[in-house]
Amino acid sequence: MKLVANRDGHRDIGTLIRGARARTGVSQRVVAERSGISLRTLREIEQGRVRSPRASSLQRLAEVLSEPELFTYLPGTSPQGEAGYTDDDPLVLRVLGRLAVSRGPVELTAGTPKQQSLLGLLALRVHQVVDRDEIIDVLWGDDIPDSFGQLIHTYVYRIRQLLEMHAGPDGAQPLLVRRATGYELQMPDDDRLDLLRFRRLVRETGRARAAHDPEAEVRLLDTALSLWWGPVLEGMGESLRGHPVAVESAQQRVASALRLADLVLPRGQYESVIDHLGPIARSHPLHEGVHARLGTALAGSGQRAAALEMFAAIDRRLRHVSGIGAGEELRTAQLAILRTDEERVPVRAVFRAPAGEPVRPFQLPSGIRDYVDRPEQQRILHHLTGRGPQVSFGAAPIAALYGPAGVGKSILTARVATASRPAFRDGILHGELRTGSPDEVRALLGRFLRALGVPAESVPDGLPGRSALYRGLLAKRQVLVVIDDAADEQAVRPLVPGGVTSALLLNSRVPLSGLEGARHFRVSPFGDDQALTLLAHLAGQARVRGERDAAARIVRLCGGLPLAVRVAGMRLAARPHWTLSRLADRLEDEVHRLDELAMGDLDVRDRLGRGRPVLEPVVREALRRLADAAGAFTIASAAEVLGRPAREAEDVLEALVDQQLLEGPARSGGEYAFLPLTRIHAREPV
Template structure:
């Protein structure tokens, strides 16, 4: 394409989007002078990367197509070459011999995450976890949108008319990479070939099975997503694909060794063994192949090297499988040697199930979700000392602690392959703790007949059973430190997620997270998910009024949404009018067995008499905020005693603490209305 044509296309696209040269230069990362020269047609051969950044900054997929398929590509692109994505090695997007530019490191990481789980929905929380290994930027939502838009630009620009489509689709709160044709993504093709190999094995067609496995393993060009950030490289899906590669290589080696094809085994297993340096099964087969090729000395040297690594890095000796392969070499049984794939018997399998209540389908994301996930999956300050991370959530009545706990546990469950143990406590009595411990210990593989009757003995057996296992323990409605201490896993690997109304401030080594009320946007989002997006957003102002009258309390907002959903003839404004009546507001916030009043009554009845008196005295005041001096007059006590009462009410989540030093304590409108009823 002529320089003048490129200049015209770029200038027209910028003008069409109403963007100045200076703004476009800043947004695309191209020098202002360079952009001016491109638009004047004075650049003889604009760099493909520059043209791509301009197109992405303008969100102009048509521009990419117009400047040619080679924009953003290195190599020759034929009009007939389809787009192919590869992740079995370094991430790449190619057409023919041309490798396409796939964007910034974060954009490449997101594309890799989507490709790793093609045809599956990748939730936004998982994207956040993988992209930001540390502090979450304030603009993370916009950044994700930008990366997705740029990936779509690249895919659209290189999708051929009339061929299978490759696209990123929005699915609820996440995104899904859809690819028509397994050959367009190597990991899908690998899955297809290994599935066909399994069918050939079932039909006892070992020749065809071996050929299919060899073809599947030939797709790998190195480590899966080589060079990707650690959080993506350690993703559960990446670990599983790597495991399937090793399993396929072991099966292929067994088939090839049985036919005396030792060089085939060395060619297939050698590259894998360099990354799996402690895998005894791989090295056992390599020993047999080296010996079968007449290289017995190399085989014995390989055994000695693996032996040293096992002792140095794991503190163990080679197992029976590797020892058997060594003895076969020493007996000169190499050419006919076969290696057993049986594994030595170990302890009983750990818990595999996830014992969690069903999560709500209309969950609204919140920042606490990301913070707790980061902490539980290895970001905690005590991780370096081998302590199991303990995250303790607390917050006001109806703020959604239980729903948030289930969502967090479900989202981090893949980090705990030995399972998730869940319990909801009522009273925290020794009998209740004993019952929970019995259930946990049974789930960890201990027969019921071996469970002791005494609580101390049962707790000791539970700790012995959970030690060293990667288990997440979830305890909801935690009534106090004494009740949850026996349930916490000890040592590295495990973690605990606790939730309760009051903070467990006396719990050693716990990280505390306060679950906050919803913002107006979060409240309106929940209303829309329950009562219908079009209905709620068409009355946005009324919906915000409902959110304000519900005081951002997720339970109250949920009940309001349920009442709207059950009454399609109501407008949102009508519900807002009904909630505006303070005398009837708590009566309006009832739906089935959900009641804000009932939850607040439970919290109120849990107070001792002195705190009830103090709460009633504060609720009678016309003021909505209290400093210790003002509270002292209302409570008719000294300043220090008044401050102590205020702090105790904060612990019970019936007062909001000061935002910063010197500011006042606050009582939420719903708590005030309920207390006045008393």
């Protein structure tokens, strides 16, 4: 059925609105508040005194009053007065470019800028819970209004009304679901959100490549890249455009375009490469691989002068930014064009750095496929790339992650490092410091220097000489240094980059509070929604949905510790004949709970043991006595258990907080608490 507008008179809109209000039983004031327009404006519209109500006002009124006929007065209708979409057209969201909400050929009004930002964030994190803290960070940053809670509620209400108003022909619609810690956008199928469709096509492309089917791969890559019409959420704030999901999607776009170019350039299909790489080159002005292939395509299509000018321009930009000109790949493509117009220009050359040319190592730490997003990831990323509110002036940014054993510090570090890659064009260095001894630090610096292109014979012998050379090299480049399992501040200081263009990302069990200039980020156990998401990734969505209560018991008994939830999920995946209730019942037994949480070389007891520091005898005895007594303590109750004055008891509690064996109180005078598995482990004999 087509929606047909009645345009006989302007009073018809007022009549529609008054009738809809009477039907729903709401007052003018309530409608005005929910739609975000003034009460006076609403009265003027109802009385027919506004000749051309704004499209955004009509859109919100239609959503608030559930009156679809108002949509026929919106722009986007045909000259015959027929609405540009039919009942058969589904609602479609697009984020691969400017945010758009559409049905058929008609683009719908998505609300105020803040409402659009929230919808964009929910779409980026589709099928995942977006915590309230992340919403606040994205919408307002550090300038949080007093009424933020009511504003979030209003934006959510309007988005939900928009989604419900435009249910699909089969009743299927995107849903905005309230969760314990935030909200989750659920899409009925991938084709309703371009980001999901792009991800699916990328997966299919990988399967075509594995099957050695280049024709299918080219077809899928072209379709996937055609979904993009600009940078992710173009025109929105930096908090959204720089969101880890947006950054990762942009990386997938670039990788897909480079792969397509490598497949079709040898066939002479230059226009396809220009179409896809041209827009990417504009948003990645320093990406050498993109410009090398684009120059090849331009020259092949007869635009030799444009290709050479592009090579000269990127060389100037590279020299201006880093003092270093174009690399081997760009120079090889440029020289090939200069030799002859007729010769087929090579797309890729094996990288061989000449003397003095910087090597760009990318030693990314290993990550995992079933990652569950954390709200702190975006704040860490912003700090490292110089966009956060607490970046020290005149020094390299340092982000120091810390938290209990098994909480997922290394996984989060790997995710942040991967998302940071576009900001660090000269590479990523990765290493571990398990003991932090001078010999270990010296050896790691030697490995880093060789990775940066320093010949082995030119690497200084001593630790001070290696550190000075390393800092000098990084002061002229954009490199991210990633250190896993840092032992202490003394071990890390020689690895702090010189200058302001590079950055250091590290994780440790305890906060390295004495590390000058570092910003510290505590990695906390998962909330219930995050833990259930991880369990569903591993054990299967259907099993978790089918036994929701048992799944909740499992994550509660795991204390939200990601490692424990991961092991539980892996055990269920390995035992499809087990119900979730069976595993939950086995975990209820505290005596054998840690026995249950082992799978292959992942062993929660072993990780907690390796993560337990060497404590002073007094603190070690206090830990055992507190663990035997209860799971949470005030200072007074701890003093009673330990038989010590309150001040000494507080010192012991704070020492255990420093070592990540206790959770500190949320407020002064509150309770210190054990993580459940930490307490069980502390009660076991050493």
